[in-house]
Amino acid sequence: MARILVVDDERDIQTLFEQHFRKEIKKGELDFVFAFSGEEALEYMKDQEQEAVLILSDINMPGMSGLELLKHIREKHEKPPPTVMIITAYGDNYNYRLAMQLGADDFLTKPLDFNSLKEKLKAIIQ
């Protein structure tokens, strides 16, 4: 079972993910954990380093941004390197280039297309 860490300051994201992926969750294919800030995400990863296979993070959050979180992850969590997908409402070139430079595996824009996200997640996990 692959654990996915979703980082977003919008708490309703949790409900949304749980409903969209309820079949996968029910079947035990995917397991979601949620953090509502970059700091919270780092805290989680400190405790359970090996489990976060994939991280989905929003960029625009109060405090630590998603890009800063990505930088921290790439600097400190080398083994095994988790897949990091950056999600943002600002789908501009600047953020895209910066995310790629920092080592993001994918760059998604809001509103999320859950069907394509589902396929991407499945592809990465298998």
Add this chain to the structure above:
Amino acid sequence: MSLSFAPFLVSQVVAGRFRKFARVNNLTELEKWYKYAQVFSVSLLVFEAIFSNTNMTKWIWSLFLLALLYFSLRQKELLQLRMFFIAFVPYVVVSLLSDFTQTITPGFFKSSELYFNNAIGLSLIWMFAILYSQNRQYKAAEKERIKRLQEDELNRAIAIRKVELEGLVAERTAELTQQKEELEQAFAELRNTQSQLIQSEKMASLGELTAGIAHEIQNPLNFVNNFSEVSSELLDEMQVELDKGNIKGAKLIIGDVKLNLEKINHHGKRADSIVKGMLLHSRASSGQKEPTDVNALADEYLRLAYHGLRAKDKTFNAKFETDFDETIGKINLVPQDFGRVILNLLNNAFYAVTEKKNQIGDGYFPTVSISTKKIGTDVEIKVFDNGNGIPQKIIDKIFQPFFTTKPAGKGTGLGLSMCYEIITQIHGGELKVETKEGEGSVFIIHLPFKNKN
């Protein structure tokens, strides 16, 4: 034999005096006559000297003098010289009497010649005495006259000067009036410019907000879209469950759908309130106070300010914290104006922490917070930042219009002065600042809870 010096002298003096009088009084015709009289008098004396005939000439002298007297008495203009007539009439009378006596009764004359001569001498002395005193009086009068003339001239000069001055005053008054009108016009233009500046300041802050607004609307809209999508999927699934006869499973899904609809509603309202806030901000202030939820207003503007800056500066990031006193309830205030104050203070706070972040970089955690608290009869609203603080030397100036520390073109310098006016003038509150250089600033608003009007 002797020449007739006495009548000559008298005639010269009399004619001279009258001639002078005529000249002074512009009686040219009269003056001419007296000139002739003088010429005649001189000619007669010369004639006498040549022909040595005083017997005949003395009659001519007497008649001449008599004629002179008679002629002068006939002139009305000369009547004011009465004293002068009194002066020389005795001589004319005495000399005529002497001449008659000499001709008619030469014997008697011989015996009383001494008396006649004395009488003539006396009349001459009389004449000269009077003439002397007359002359003195005349000189005094003349002096007086000249003085009066000078005074008149002075008065006239003063009058002319007065007219000149009046003209000058009128001119200056006109100039001043014109200047006053120009100043009034300039003042009106300034007023106009001021209101334009305020409007553009408002629009500038709205422009800064646009990206934040877009983000803030986009987020709830995403949720609306995502939740409606997933609800549709859930309903499909429910259909499947119902077909299978799994009522329990279907009921579970109904719960989820209901929850989702609530979320859609919540996020719809969120977008709605942001659009309303934006309209409120751009609209001219109604100036009307209305019961307002300060916490909601502060929260909304905090998000708008944050996301606005975030959108403008991609590298910008700051922690923002809120600490709202939920017991406040609603306060009577002008929401547009008060919102602008909050927005301005927040923008400044975010600006301050960004500056510091750019200077220090890693290791500095920009933080902006806003808090509300009910204190007695007041509501206290604090906007805190841990930026560079405000230097002590400019602290007195920050509420002055057009004072700005931002680079040219970045700030109008109207933000804080407007905030100050809105809080103190419109809401009867207080706006203070506490700051420590290098550590941050906190702007404190005190609003009386029972806001009149």
